[in-house]
């Protein structure tokens with residue numbers, strides 16, 4: 228599946244503030260959540276609705292609702308947590324799992340340190356959250372872990388994606404749809420996205 232990039236003036240505006248090194252923790256956090264919400268909105272375009280009947284103050288009507296029990300958000304710790312409030316505001320009854328992953332600073336390989344997901348995860352559509360898709364190593368491991376637990380349908384929401392990461396995920400997991408706010412240019416020698424926004428986790432949590 229070809230990666231879907233949000234293409235909208237409002238997103239470009241928000242990304243410009245997010246990327247700016249002068250933007251402080253509070254505003255950075257707010258923007259990560261907001262962009263997460265827009266990504267979730269886009270990712271739900273193919274959602275199947277369940278027919279239902281309601282009564283407005285005027286009359287009865289046939290309509291349709293989302294089956295919120297079909298979804299689980301899985302943020303990749305730490306930075307993915309920054310998107311959680313935003314996506315939960317769109318699908319408040321979705322369950323949440325967590326995958327702990329950090330990149331070894333020398334090898335750039337992901338290290339998995341935590342995995343806890345809802346018991347019925349294999350019955351749910353899983354929406355992975357991580358603001359940065361760089362080499363794609365962390366995303367790839369997260370998808371492998373979820374598939375090994377029987378998950379059939381996975382979407383991957385990220386704010387900035389590098390062509391290298393997209394290529395890897397599209398090759399290894401062509402069934403996983405990636406949604407991103409922007410596809411950037413390349414990775415530098417430290418495997419940071421260029422122009423990117425720096426270290427997403429550090430900027431969200433103010434750790435540097």
Ligand code: PRP
Nearest residue numbers: 304305306329330361362363364365428
């Ligand atoms: C960042 C980011 C991704 C990963 C992307 O996490 O949030 O998980 O790097 O890089 P990759 O595509 O090359 O694997 P980091 O390892 O900095 O951990 P953190 O979220 O705890 O800061």
Ligand code: URA
Nearest residue numbers: 361419420425426427
């Ligand atoms: N992780 C980040 O937080 N930023 C990058 O540019 C690459 C990996």
